[in-house]
Amino acid sequence: MKHFYNAVIKKPGNSIVLLLLFVVFFIAQIPNFQLDASSDSLVLEGDNNLRYYQSVRKNYGSDDYLVISYQVKDNLLAPKQLKHLASLKKDLQTIEQIKSVTTILDVPLFQSPPLSLTDLASKNISIENGNANLALASKEFRASSLYGDNLVSKDGKTSAVLVALKGNEQFEKRRQTRNEMRIKKQNNKLSKEELTKLKNIEKQVIQDAIVQNNLQDKTITQIRTTIDKYRDQANLFLGGLPMITTDIIGYISSDLIVFSLAVIALMSLILALIFKGIRWVLMPIGISITGALTMTGILAFLGWKVTVISSNFFSLLLVMTLSVTIHLVVRYRELAQNNPDLDYYTLIQNTLEQMLKPCLFTTLTTIVAFGSLLISGIRPVIDFGWMMSIGVTIALVLSFIAFPIIMRFLPKAQVPKFNTELGFTHSLAKFSEKFGTYLLVVLVLCIGLSVVGINKLSVENRFIDYFKESTEINQGLTLIDEKLGGTIPLEIIFDDLAQDYWYDEDLRADIHKIHQYLDSLDETGKVLSIDTLMQILTRANENKSPNGFFLNIIKSQIPENAKTQVLDPYISEDSGQLRMVIRIRETNKNLKRAVLIEKIENYIAKDIGFKKDSFHTTGMLVLYNNMLQSLFDSQIKTIIAVFIMIFIMFLFIFRSFSLSILAIIPNTLPSIFILGIMGLMNIPLDLMTITISAIAIGIGVDNAIHYIHRFKAEFTKDHDYLATMYRSHNSIGLAMFYTSITVTLGFLILALSNFIPSIYFGVFTAIAMLSALLANLTLLPKLILIFKPKI
Template identity: 35%
Template sequence: MLVKFLKIIISHPKITFFGTLFICLFLSFFTLRMSVDASAESLLLEDDVDLKTFREISKHYKNDNFLILAFEPKNGNLFSRTNLSKIEKIHHDLENAPLVERVFSIINAPLLQSSENTDLKELLKNIPNIQSKDINQTKAKNEILNSPFYKNNIISKDGKVAGIVIYLKPDDIYNQLIEKRDHATNEKNKNQIRLAIKQHQDKQKVINKQSLDFIKNIVKKYEANGDKLYLGGVSMIADDMISYIKSDLLIYGISLIFLLGLALYYFFRSWRFVFLPLFICFISLSAASGVFALLNFQITVISSNYVALVLIITLSVVIHLITHFIEISQTHPDAKIQRLVLQTLLAKAKPSLYAIVTTMIGFFSLILSNIEPIIKLGIMMSIGIGLALIFSYLFLASILVLLKPKQYHKKEFKFNFLKFCAKISLDSKKRYIIYGISCVAILTSLFGISKLRVENSFVNYFRDGSEIKKGLLVIDKNLGGTLPLDVIIRFKNNQINTDSNNTLDSFEDEFENLEKKDTYWFNSQKTRLAKKVHEFLEHQKFVGSVLSLNSLLILGKNINNGEDLDDFALAFLNENLPQNFKQDLISPFVNIKNNELRFTMRIVDSDPNLRRNEFLIKLNENLHELLKNDNVQIQITGIMVLYNNMLQSLFSSQFDTLVFVILAIFILFIFVFRDLKFSTIAILVNVIPLSVVFALMGLCQIPLDMMSITIAAIAIGIGVDDAIHYIYRFKEEIKTKTIEEAIINSHLSIGSALYYTTISIVLGFSVMMSSNFIPTIYFGVLTVFVMILLLSGSLFLLPSFLISLYSKNSKISNQYIKHTNI
């Protein structure tokens, strides 16, 4: 069947070429529909219980979506008239930005201790700020610098950096769609809602981009005077990630064309074998991208690597075919081009198919994770490399026939290198050294892998010196941290003031009814717990800013001549504070309807000693211990929890992924090689180098992140190609030759293709090191390293295993080794 099909397409090269080209161009047309998604939601677990809790809590408290603009004046005097005037202008400009709901800074921060008016009732009618006429500027400065609400939030402890909080309008439509999706009863309805969510997000992205660009232009405008302004926040990080992804895709494309072009000319010394592989690679990539667009797949931080991966794997297939074509062209110089092409495609049909299938299995294993972008990457790569094999065969079958026959030559020194590798394996003493190194690698891996850890530092995701990292560091170190985290303390609905032990039973119902009214919600137990938890959180390492009801209690004590506010004073403030001030001083920390207190924190994300998962586990344990006798419910939520859940899910699923990949490929090996020993050898040759890479990460304290955690599936998927091609060729050679000749010939033939493909892969992944995104750089470096180890395994360890396997039946001639010209 395959022979007939190949004969047909080879016999009609023009129809095959133009027909395939038309299909590719048609699919490529849809590539323009692909969009980039770097939103926080794209990396979260859809079924995460904590995510549902986070969204539910967000309904109780508004203004969770915000940006922070740090202002550092050139002259260092933040409270000078000139600088206050600048902040006021920035403040006013930001209020006019699209999607901005309100702006909070030292300009409009309410001041209750700096006015000459000491009557609280009168003061609450018209709360002054630092720009008010009757304000005492010295007192105002001291109040802002020492206020529990402002210090380490909208002003640094040293008073040199001001923070301007930009609250963005909530996306009510998105929230409603998410709620509908979560309550959908069947998968069909969920998919329809998911499509509606995507369509809404596409529209919203344009509006968000306009708003952020507007804000960035304001920043540039005021930076012209020499003052320093730094913008940070989740939306800002997402926008910069999108810019980096688009930049990386452009750099990948241009750099890969140049580097792979040089490599191909270095391999084949023929321009036709430079342009032909590059043409097939990029037309296949464009067609695959069109398919992804038709499937409504979006490019994320993780899946942006599909460009380099598809190009590299397609090139690997093409190089194997071209290398074999050149080899048989030299062996049969007088044969017709059609026969040479047919023999090449037939000879490589099985190993290429098996290699692609194993690679697809490696990528397809990514669906075992619960992270949608990683699942999509697995599906995208499985489709992409499947199309790569099909298009490579169709284009090569037609183009090689259409090109005029030509004599081809290989570089001789590569033969010398490959012969050297073969000689090492054939030498019994050196072979045992290879085994010894492998054993050391395995033992080292067992120790190193135990040291692996998972982290997700947003600050450290960007290059040193980049504008976004500068901004995040300034905010992180001067304005209370960058990573939001909340603690929710929920009281029982029937709970009353437990401090009043002598309350008569006859009055219980009356008190319960009174407590349902906002005025009587505040009591001594709640204020005691607010203080207890707040002070506990403030003393936790890695915690920057902490705000809660206790912040208001401290403020109240300062304006009440050092005396604590009682229940009636709190109730009075809750009833009489103007709404615009209440939304900053009470509403973010108290939800009377749901009978809960909220403690908002920001974690210092740049601290190198922060271990997020350990921190969250310990914080949860300590809070439960602290409040074990208070009969309350405790919930820790926030962006930090959600991202930590995502990475921990990936880490825990890594074992399942590896087991699935190894077992699936092992079963396929048994089917391919029909031999348990060959299958075991092929697996070991790939698992050992992969283990070394993870051991290196553990020993060098390189954390697993959202990209490097996918290396296992990707590397083993690509790496098994070498073992399949080598063993397949060796089994052909051993039928008619001695073990020595079979190893030498396998090295000189298939080893050459492995050498070419590995260099191409190394060049391809090295392009990732030019990224501004640190996880991409690590991914590139680690993948390059593992590919070099996999090539070493195929050229040294694999032949050593094969020689040991056959040595029982065939004794290797040392004389052959000594006298072979290597």
């Protein structure tokens, strides 16, 4: 350590050069920093259903399309309105990345006028072709099994404009190759050469995604600009997964910049009020910003994308680095006040020496807390665990190198006499001494209440609730959900039935029953399947189901534009599959995804008689549900694993079994309280709230380590537990209070976000910090006073 102190204090030249090279290199990588809000970030890694879903998309194409809801006050099919819609469609088609635009103008009509079975194969009726009866078309759009509550709302005033975006075949092939090779890797079937090839392909896929995201962002901007020109005669909202992805990235980017700046400004103000000195503001803030920017550059260098889950990493790293530097500043000022004649270099060295162990230990326990996220099985959560583990390591190293170097080039600070007895921490010491027994009773009651809340915890959340009602996403999703048949798709795939369907009347009857059952459920919106075509054909055949002979003639002669609407998406001769697509209404407050999926599967298997391995439920709804269901199990595993590991670390740090037990008890409280509050308030676990427990544990044990480390140092003076408690509250208690209050107020700024998960993250992280502070300045010292462990 002597060489380290000499390098950073007495001869800092080389240290400065190396530090600057390291920092500048990674900060220069920031332009390559990427955000990701794709559907891949909302699924469970290793989920077998994901691989099946990818194969289904390969057969039937992507369901990633944009939906423009077109709502009018009067008649949707009025000539003026149709001209307006046609003009919108024409302008949309001029946008380079748009592959196709589907509207009520160009879809095939079967009852406007009514067509017989023979007419279906020869006549192509649509509004755009000019051969449709508009009065009949209005009725057909609302009543049609294909278009009703799908392309047109039941009240006939809202229509969907479906916008398909161009893909990139080369990108898709690379992505497919990557997915196939990842499966082989999981089964240990890749050679060394193939593993190297996989790494290269993964890098290429990342670059492909960057190009595709930039194109998508540009396209959606152009679409919005186009839409704005047509709001004079219709209410228009943009929806669809690509738009949601783009807007979430916009929210993350905005929060990352705006709230990081707000946190920095607020923390600067608080530090100025606390320390009343410009160096004690600029130095901690400067080191914190440098640490967060460096980590951002490392993420860019490694090609790691920030997702919804890790979107607040920058603010967290500001906080983690600031926490270390505040402890250094407080200890330096305390030593300077107690030893005013001490040599400047010695004063800096003593500060580093006395704070190295507790800061090192707190960093290790924080790494353990965030490392617990690695067992979640959800890639973005795992990445967040790695990000923060690396980030807190950088925070420690940077603080212990930058602090002495900066101090070395500044004149010795004249630390004025200040009162070490902060009213708040001193009051907590008095409270612990005189009313600690009452505190234990209150905590037991609070724990009991939290347990009740934890038992009410669920993972059933509505995607629409992620956005405030004032946002376009919320308004667009609500309109599409309520008027146009739902949003999130659920798919049911029946294997090896495509050929039999045309000849087997009983099979057609079973598929019809399933279709009707799905349509009757409260949670479902529009249901589309091969039975949709059968309903159209039955109506064209005087309400009589056509037999196999007619069906085979019709399927071979059906016009191409009708085929793409009612045949190709729901039956595949190549794969032998039948496919049903059910859109789920996210606005249904009683939606329970897992229960719904199980209910549907049981009906098909038990009531209809299909073998369970002959059909599969898939789609984004299933993938998202699998991820949500894994959250609760991983949350329990995470908490248990992290406390076991931290207890083992406490044994190593404190070298006392009894002291380790006393230290772990108060640090279970923040996690218990947060989960309890969430349960009592019916706030479900999701991708962001799952990380708060790990953060709460990391923060709590940091405070415990700092407090006990100082308690042990002060105890050697007189071996008086009570006096030691007061001295500890008036020394390390100050740093704990300053850090916690600064960080708490900083995170509360996130409550102003438009993104609901960010609001929850900010509020619950603030609660975690306050409860961790109070637990370690009240319950922990009271337990020490009661049991008087050997120190």
